[in-house]
Amino acid sequence: MAKSNKPIVWGLFAAGGTVSAFVIPVMILITGLLVPLGVFGSEAMSYDRMTAFAGNWLVKVILFGVLTLTLWHAAHRLRVTAHDFGLRNDGPIAIAVYGLAGLFTAVALFALLSI
Amino acid sequence: MSQRQITFEVLRYNPEADSAPWIQTYSVPCEEEWVILDAINYIKDHLDSTLSYRWSCHMAVCGSCGMTVNGEPTLSCKAFLRDYKGSKIRVEPLTHFPVERDLVVVLDDFMEKLQSVKPYLMPKTEKPVEEGEYKQTPRQLKNYKQYTMCINCMLCYAACPQYALNPEFIGPAALALTHRYNLDSRDAGRSERQEVVAQHEGVWECSFVGACSEVCPKDVDPAGAIQQMKIASTVDWHLEHLMPWRRK
Incomplete structure (x- = not known):
């Protein structure tokens, strides 16, 4: 039997898991709670400031990494969860979840490059 | 009493x-x-x-x-x-x-799987007995010792939901023992074992539920061993496909 090609998606899954564990909780805290509550002032995430922030190439790279790796992590997690719940048609599920992750990776790339 | x-x-x-x-x-x-x-x-x-x-x-x-x-x-x-x-x-x-x-x-299924991963030392070159033993530092021993504690009691297979879904899965104990020999400084058989480990039915059938490690009476932590092998297999895959000129 041949060696599996799963390392492609699993590598992204593992990297995304690490990123999610370290970065996402604090991102939710900042963007979902502290900023809306006005802790950093009402202009903290204004359009102008955020465009300027995301205009920096280093920020673009980091944002692209955090957004897409998290997506690929979620995609693979959903595929495995479906498997654990007994959904046996793995092929279509894999195409659906990785397709979405790929689509939004392209969207993120396009959006970041257009800033 | x-x-x-x-x-x-x-x-x-x-x-x-x-x-x-x-x-x-x-x-x-x-x-x-x-x-x-x-x-x-x-x-x-x-x-x-x-x-x-x-x-x-x-x-x-x-x-x-x-x-x-x-x-x-x-x-x-x-x-x-x-x-x-x-x-x-x-x-x-x-x-x-x-x-x-x-x-x-009936344990036949496990016995076959255990044999398939070659759970024994495969040194690079066989030394004649006169040349003495293969030496190992305490640190090198510590590297794999935890995985030697497995007593083949099969609790991990009984606990594993993936083994229940797909009996072809090599399974926790056999993979933990594979890891044990891969990590041994005296061994050079990893690439041979990878032929089984890197298949779908090897480490990739595991979805890291972790039940095997929870029930293990010897604290072997097969789930941890499998995840470490997934990382190593992923590195292998990228080296094989992105740097095909690189020899094993």
Whole structure:
């Protein structure tokens, strides 16, 4: 039997898991709670400031990494969860979840490059 | 010493006579310091000599007496009765294996898988005996020692939901032992073992539920071993595909 090609998606899954564990909780805290509550002032995430922030190439790279790796992590997690719940048609599920992750990776790339 | 009367509901099955497994109950006068296996032995010695089960060492070394106790894969010689409240305990054979008779399961599937991962030292060059032993530092020993603790009790296979879904999965204990030899400084057989490990039915069938490590009576942590092998296999894959000129 041949060696599996799963390392492609699993590598992204593992990297995304690490990123999610370290970065996402604090991102939710900042963007979902502290900023809306006005802790950093009402202009903290204004359009102008955020465009300027995301205009920096280093920020673009980091944002692209955090957004897409998290997506690929979620995609693979959903595929495995479906498997654990007994959904046996793995092929279509894999195409659906990785397709979405790929689509939004392209969207993120396009959006970041257009800033 | 205080005694406690416990009702044991034991699964009985004789494939030659019974059309289906059935439950037989035994009332056992248990001593407080007994383990489950003591009660099973009491049944065999005093109540019903026809009950079949495996056991040998009674000290969590031989790995023979794995059973399902109240639904949990359990090493019956390591499960103290004082940890079981109530007056009823259900004892069944390990799940995910065919039943040979009563609490005895057929282990052929695991034995084949264990052989397939070549769980023995494969040194780069075989040294003649006169040249002495293969030396190893305490640090090199510590690297893999945890994975040598496996006693092949099969609790991890009984706990593994992926093995239940796909019996082709190489499974926790065999993979943990693969890892044990891969990590050994005296060994050079990893690339041979990868032929099995890196297949779909190798590490990739595992979805890291972690039940194997929870039930392991020897703290081997097969789930951890499998995840480490997934990382190594992922690195391998990228080296093989992105740098094909690189020799193994």
